[in-house]
Amino acid sequence: MEIDWERLSADLDERGSAVIERLFSPRECRSLAALYEQDGLFRSRVVMARHGFGRGEYKYFGYPLPELVAAQRTALYPRLAEIANRWNAMMGIDARFPPQHKAYLKRCHAAGQRRPTPLLLKYGEGDYNCLHQDLYGEHVFPLQLTILLSEPERDFTGGEFVMTEQRPRMQSRAEVVPLRQGDAVIFAVNERPMRGARGAYRVKLRHGVSRVRSGRRYTAGIIFHDAA
Numbered sequence: 213m214e215i216d217w218e219r220l221s222a223d224l225d226e227r228g229s230a231v232i233e234r235l236f237s238p239r240e241c242r243s244l245a246a247l248y249e250q251d252g253l254f255r256s257r258v259v260m261a262r263h264g265f266g267r268g269e270y271k272y273f274g275y276p277l278p279e280l281v282a283a284q285r286t287a288l289y290p291r292l293a294e295i296a297n298r299w300n301a302m303m304g305i306d307a308r309f310p311p312q313h314k315a316y317l318k319r320c321h322a323a324g325q326r327r328p329t330p331l332l333l334k335y336g337e338g339d340y341n342c343l344h345q346d347l348y349g350e351h352v353f354p355l356q357l358t359i360l361l362s363e364p365e366r367d368f369t370g371g372e373f374v375m376t377e378q379r380p381r382m383q384s385r386a387e388v389v390p391l392r393q394g395d396a397v398i399f400a401v402n403e404r405p406m407r408g409a410r411g412a413y414r415v416k417l418r419h420g421v422s423r424v425r426s427g428r429r430y431t432a433g434i435i436f437h438d439a440a
Contacts, residue, residue, distance in 0.1 A: 217291050220398065224295060224355070228417050229375055229389055229399040232357075236394040240280055241361040245430040247278060248332050255327065260341065266420070268339035270433075272331045281330050285434050288357070289313035292398070292436070296354045302405040302412040309353065313436065316353065320438045325349040329435035332361075335371055336428050341421035343376055345402050348439035356401050358419075361430040363393040368427030373397055378416045379406065388422075401435075 215232055223230035236244070247253055248271065255274035260266040273281065293309040293316070300307055310316050320326070329348060333341070346356060362368055373389045389397050399419060405412040421429075 215291075221295055224398065224400070224404070227387065228377060228404045228415070229387070229397055231389065231391065232396040232398065233392070234394045235284070235396040236280070236359055236361070238363075238393055241359075241394050241430075244278065244280055244332070244432055245361040248334055248430065253278065254332075260339075264342070265344065266340045266342040268333065268335040268341060268421075268424075270331050270333040272439075273328055275328050277328060277330055281432065281434060285330065285436065286313050288398075288434075289316070289436055292353075292355045299354055299405050303403065303414050316436065317438060320349070320351045323350055323440075325351055325438045325440045327439040329433075329437065329439050331433045331435075333431045333433065334428065335368070335421065335424045335430075337424055337426050339429075340371075340423040343374070343418040343420040345418055346433075346435050347402065348435070348437060350440075351437050352401060353436035354401055354403070355398055356433065356435045357396045357398045359396045359432045359434070360391040360393055361432055362428065364391070367393075368424055368429040370423050370425035371429040372422045373419070374422055375399060375417055375419045378418075380413060380415075 220230040253273060254271040257271045259269045290311055293311060297308050373391055375387050377385045400417045403414045403416055406415050
C-alpha cells in the first residue's frame, strides 16, 4: 500500500504518534490473531497480572517471524530510520541508525540483544495494559507500531490505545488514538524532540491500553530492536 510519509512524519513531529489506516486487511488481521493459539510460533508468554503490568496476556514470536510481520518490519524500517536519525540529531544524541533493518539487527545481536520482540496481545473483558515503554536493552529504536487486529464495537468495546507525554516541569498530557481493524499506530518508544523557543527539547512518552469493557481484543506489536 502507498503510505503518505510526509504526513506521517509531520504527525510524529507534532504528536509523537501517527496512524496508517488499513495497513492489514480484515483477512490478514483474522489470520494473524488466529496464530495466538499456535504455541510453537512463540518464544514466551507473559500474563500481565503476575508482573503488575495490567490484565491480559501476550506472546513474543520466535524466529523465524510470520511472513506478514517480518515483511512489515523490514519494509517500514528504512523510512522510520530517517525520522529516527533526524530526531536524534535534534536531541543531540550521537547514535544513528543504518538504512536497512538487517544491519540494525546485526548491531543489536552483537550487543547480546538476540531475542525477537514482535508480539501478539490478547485482552478480554476487564483487561488493560498499564502505561509503559518497550526498551529491552542498550540498543533501542525510537519508533514502534501496534496494529489493531479486532474491530471496535463489533469484537470489543473500550480498550482504547492511550499515550501520555511528559514535558519538563509540566504535567503529563494524555491522548487517545482512535483505531479501526487493520489500522497501525506508529509512536515514539521513549523520547521525542519538541521544538521550543530555545530550540528542541526532549519529552518522554509512555503507552498503554484502557480497560476492555466487553468482548475480546487482539493486537500485534512490531518493535524494531531485539531484546537482551
